[in-house]
Amino acid sequence: MINPMELTGRTILVTGASSGLGRGIAIQAGRLGAKVIIAARRRDRLEETAAMMEGADCIIEPYDLCEIDGINAWVKSICEKTGPLHGFVHAAGIHIGRPIRQLKWDRMEPMMRLNYFAGSALTTAFRQRGCWEAPASVVFISSIVSLRGNKGISAYAASKGAVDSMTRCLACELADDRIRVNAICPATVRTEMFDGADNYLTEEGVQKIIDKHLLGVGEPVDVANAACFLLSDAAKWITGTSMIVDGGYMAA
Numbered sequence: 001m002i003n004p005m006e007l008t009g010r011t012i013l014v015t016g017a018s019s020g021l022g023r024g025i026a027i028q029a030g031r032l033g034a035k036v037i038i039a040a041r042r043r044d045r046l047e048e049t050a051a052m053m054e055g056a057d058c059i060i061e062p063y064d065l066c067e068i069d070g071i072n073a074w075v076k077s078i079c080e081k082t083g084p085l086h087g088f089v090h091a092a093g094i095h096i097g098r099p100i101r102q103l104k105w106d107r108m109e110p111m112m113r114l115n116y117f118a119g120s121a122l123t124t125a126f127r128q129r130g131c132w133e134a135p136a137s138v139v140f141i142s143s144i145v146s147l148r149g150n151k152g153i154s155a156y157a158a159s160k161g162a163v164d165s166m167t168r169c170l171a172c173e174l175a176d177d178r179i180r181v182n183a184i185c186p187a188t189v190r191t192e193m194f195d196g197a198d199n200y201l202t203e204e205g206v207q208k209i210i211d212k213h214l215l216g217v218g219e220p221v222d223v224a225n226a227a228c229f230l231l232s233d234a235a236k237w238i239t240g241t242s243m244i245v246d247g248g249y250m251a252a
Contacts, residue, residue, distance in 0.1 A: 004234035008033030011085050012231060015065060016092030018045030020191035021141055024220025025089050025227045030056025032228055037078060039063050040092065065092050065118040066110060075125035087137035087231050088126060090119040095156055108155045115159035123170060134178035137231045140167055142183040144246050164242045171240030180239040182230045187246035189218040214248025
């Protein structure tokens with residue numbers, strides 16, 4: 001039986017793999033046959049992810065992606081051990097919601113650094129000699145808020161809007177090298193962050209969020225399937241797009 005999303009023989013780096021969407025993407029890529037390099041700051045959380053990967057070929061590489069200047073050397077060291085990458089998914093990110101009157105640069109800067117600057121630096125590192133092999137695929141995790149406004153998230157939305165703009169430009173820049181570049185714009189997904197929403201929202205507030213999604217809030221595997229599709233040859237004619245995966249949020 002042919003599986004167009006087969007990833008056997010591919011080596012894929014997944015950032016933010018210690019929880020949430022990154023963890024879900026790493027697990028699904030492993031199920032589809034990829035060798036998966038999982039990255040995040042905390043080794044113990046990455047070891048938890050590795051234990052969930054059901055014997056898939058998995059390599060743990062802890063790193064703090066806010067340390068932008070070290071990303072080139074870090075990726076180079078990985079590829080010296082594993083061989084060239086066939087793609088990466090930048091799922092690491094920070095979400096800070098603040099109304100404009102409360103925004104402080106010291107809170108905004110780490111969010112831009114991880115959500116946007118680190119993705120750009122990873123792409124530069126990926127393009128180093130010996131670190132990639134064509135055909136290749138880059139996937140950034142953006143957000144539906146880059147396309148639809150809401151109160152109190154202007155800084156976060158700006159960081160994800162930067163990701164979408166970067167995606168289109170890099171797709172043009174890297175097409176001749178047979179490197180596809182795409183982003184995914186999820187709406188609300190049932191991750192640890194969402195499960196903790198009742199710490200700062202009323203039950204009614206949580207229900208309002210759920211009601212905005214025609215198909216209900218998503219699960220990490222819903223975004224993981226989209227990411228693995230974009231990594232695979234099934235998406236070989238797709239580049240420069242921000243794929244909406246939102247349970248009908250934009251249509252409602």
